[in-house]
Every structure is written in structure tokens, then in C-alpha cells.
Amino acid sequence: MKQLLYIGLWIFFQFSVSSQAEDKITLSREFNLFTSKNLEGYLKPLFTSIGESINSNVFTTGNYKDDWSIGIDISVSGMFIPNGQTTYDAERPDAFGDTTIVKTAELRNGKIYRNVVGNNSQPTIFGGQSNGIYAAPQNHRYPDTSYKSVAYVEGNDISFMSGIPTIQFIFGFPTRTQIRFRIIAVPMGDNSVTYWGLTASQNVDRFFNLFKPEEKMGLSAHFAYSAINGGPSISLSTWNFGVHFSKSWNNSLSLYAGFQFEGLKGKFEAVRDTMNMDNYVDNPFKEIRDGAPLTVNLASFTAFRILGGVSYKIGPMEIHGDAAWASQPILTFGITFTFGHFGRSKDDEWDEQWEKDRLRLKEN
């Protein structure tokens, strides 16, 4: 968990020159690997993975018992990265394309492209090699002379991304409501990153008597909200809501399916050290030249998911796994341990009665 979060946020902290708990991260003036727009494009697929993994394992079966219960769930997830999320349209310096100021050339797959103004495909964190742009300023005056060659950060050639593992407490209520709660705090440099999440699921089919008890089917609605706070520079929240349905056999094997809308939003803000503006930075990107703050809107490509899964109960343990179609198709696996049920459940009463009736019929 710590390792994955560290990797996800490493890039933010790696180039900081100072960072205190109460201040935003400060970048050196010479930090020029990213502009705000490029960092946003580079990391969006990673935050999609983070968002998807946080929005996973919020439910399994949709048939919640009407008693008190407490349990713990340990789950993992992994996302397949589609080709479309291995590149992004990177920002070029503003004067690139204006041949009166600067001429440019890019070598891509052995072919040279000159003075391109359109799409600038560069790899995201999951992509491959980047392509630098060679530039020749046409005049000998500032800021035209700043428009020099640029290069971009490369990706890590990742086609399958493991998500953030989840450990969550599960509480059941007699109202056929389930609450899942997760929290973890990770020290990160001078800051501490805190992650918490809450999911509420409510069985709804019983309100409308949609299914007979012996059919062992359940329909529920769910809503989840999670947040990551990493000091004044980074904040992130995710949400999802939807419905899920399940059908069980012998109170052990269940198949379940669900649909949910989901999203992630957040912001990363860092300031560039402008203590000594006399020491100007001769950079082709105006944002870096001006020492402007690095402001990144964190977002996800994923707006919804459709999933199907299977769960198997053995005593107090439930093993579950599902596959979901989302912008990054996702697999999840987990184990739930229910420590105890408290109170009398009508479902159990019905099961016992049904078993008695079945035995009586058999005897007759």
C-alpha cells in the first residue's frame, strides 16, 4: 500500500526543494520536466487506476441480512491499460509552429515532421518512448531565443496496473443496510497522506417485494465516497453510486452483477521558487519561464463500470472475485471474514422453517 501510494505521488515530491506540512510544495525554478498541462496528461491514466481501485470492492452480493454483523474484507484489484491511455496530447511551447520565431523538427518512427502545430503525442506514465522536438530560434532576441529544443518524460510500458489494496471494516444493520469503512495514513516526506472511504449499501427489493425469499435474490443500491488528503498541495476524492443484484444457491455460491457511475476529482498545487527572479530561467515554456505555479487538476477517464462476479461462502469466510468493464477493464479479488451476526434475522428464521418443511415433505 505504502509502496504504491509512494509511486503514485513520487513524481510530485521528487523535485521539490522544500516542503513543509503547512506550506504547498515548492519546486525549484529549474524544474522543467513538466508544465501543468503535461503533468495532468501524463498522470491522468494513473489517477484513473487509483480511482478505479478505490471505487472497487464496494459490494459483492445484494442480499443483506436484517441483523447486526461485523466483519473485515481484504481485497485487491488490477486494471488492464488500454492503448488509448498510453499517450496524451502534450503541450508544445507557445511559439512552436510560428516559423517567424522558431522552426521545429520532430523525428518520429524514422520520419521527420517539420513545424507541426497539431497533436503532440507523448507517452503517459503507462506508455513507452517519448519524442523530443528540436527547435531553431530564428532571431537573436529574448524571448525568441528561449524557444529551444524540448524533450518529454517517458512512460514505463505498463499494460496491467495493480490497484491500491483495500482493507475495510464491514458493518451490517437490521435495516438491511451495510456500511463499509476504510482508513489508512501514510507518512510521505514532511506530510502525511490520509486515505479514508465510506460505502453505504441498502437492500431495496424487500421494500417492493420484488423477489420471493426462496429465490435468494437481492437488489441493492450503493453509494461510496473516499478522500485522500496529502497536506495543502494535494487533495483527491472519489465517489460512486449504482445498483447491484445477486442470486444465491444453497446460501454459499452467488453470482452478482452491478452497474455504477463513478468519478474522481482533485487538485495538485505546487509553487515554483521565485525568491531570486533575477536568475531567470531560459525555458521554452512560458509557464516555467515566468515561475508560475504548477496546478494540476486530477481526474479519471472512468465515468461508469458494469461488472459481474462470483462469491462463495464457507462458514464465516466469503471469497469473491469480479470482472468489470470500465475505461480500464478491472479484475478484483477479495476475502471477507464475518466475525459475528447479532440479533435474530428473519432470513435465518425463514431458512430454518424452509429446511424443516423440506425435511417434513421428504419424510412424508
Place this chain on the structure above:
Amino acid sequence: MKKSIIYILLIATMLFVDGCYTSTVDSLSSFRFQLPLIFYSNYKNKSVPDTAIDFVNLSKYEEYNKNKDKIGKAEILSFNYWIDSLVIDNNKPFDPKVDDVEFEFVSFALHFAKLKANPPNPADINSVINWEDDPLTPDYILGQFSNVSVKEYYRNPDHILDVNDEIAQVLSSAVKYKPQFFIKSLYSKSKGQITPRRVFPLVNARFDMIIRFQVDL
């Protein structure tokens, strides 16, 4: 029996998941970025044929300095070359619309630098005057531009050479440990040159080089 199958599936799943996590962490255990190095190769009264020498010190780059202990690889990918300004024989500024000068070739080589036994400027160890050719390493030929018509190379960045893989691989491990090196640009005679030396009062040339760094996290 049924329980055994469940437990076997469970263990298999855990092993699979553990493998996926290990693979992801391995994939994300390094960070690669490219960095353009910009060279201003400016000379007065430059005669051809001749070799121009420029000193490169990666320690001057923040991205290198900040990560130098973690740099796993440094690979020269490509470079380009162009003429920024030129004054020709009769002190006339070169005008690409009417003038032309053509070199048979301009070739580039890299030679690693070695700190002199008695550096003349020990206070600033990264100063060029403290460094000399490392006699234990050869000239690594990076590439050659042929038939260099100044008209075509005049403030024009589109003459780009990929550094061949073999050379790139040799350099990739060496550059990590020897971040100081010389770039030697060898100018041939100009076409039609009949004297042993032809002098240009001013040559401002540029070559940019793109290097890939791999940083181990």
C-alpha cells in the same frame, strides 16, 4: 473435496495477485525522462578543415545532479546540427537567399574527459580547464552529416541523426559514471576549396542532443 478446491483456488489467486503486484512495482521502480542538451559552438576566425571541441558537463544540469546517485542509465538518443550565424571570407554575413557554402561533411564524436592530474582551477572542479581527453577511451563516432549546404542548415533544425544502437549502448553505462565528456565536431574542407585552409571570420553553430536518463526509484 469441495473445500480443497476452494483453498487451492484461493492460494493460486493469491500467488497470481502477488505476481501482479510485484510486476507493477518492478515496472514503476524506475523513471525515464529525456533531456535536451543545447550546445553553442561559436568560433571566430575558424579555419576548415578543423576539429571544434566542446566540453559537456552533465553535472551542470539540475535533473542530472538531483538524481545522479539514482541514475541507472544515460543514453544518447539523437542529435541535430545547424548553422546559426556565419560570416564568409570577405567579412560578409551569410545570406541564405544568395550565398552558399558547402562542406563535404561535418562529423561528430564523443570522447570521455578525465580530470587533469593537477587541475588548474581546483576551486571549480567542473570548469572545462580542469579536464582533458581520457586516453583510455576512444573517440565514439556519433554520426556524420554529409554535403552540408549551409543554406539548408541555416537556422533549420530538421537535420537529425539517430545515434546507432551499438554506440548508444556503449555510452549508456559509461555516461552514468563519466558525466564529463567532449564533443568533437570535425569540419571537412568546403566544396571548391583549393587552399589548405579556408578561414571563416565567424561561425556560430548549434547542435542539440537528446539524452534519455533512467532513474531508479
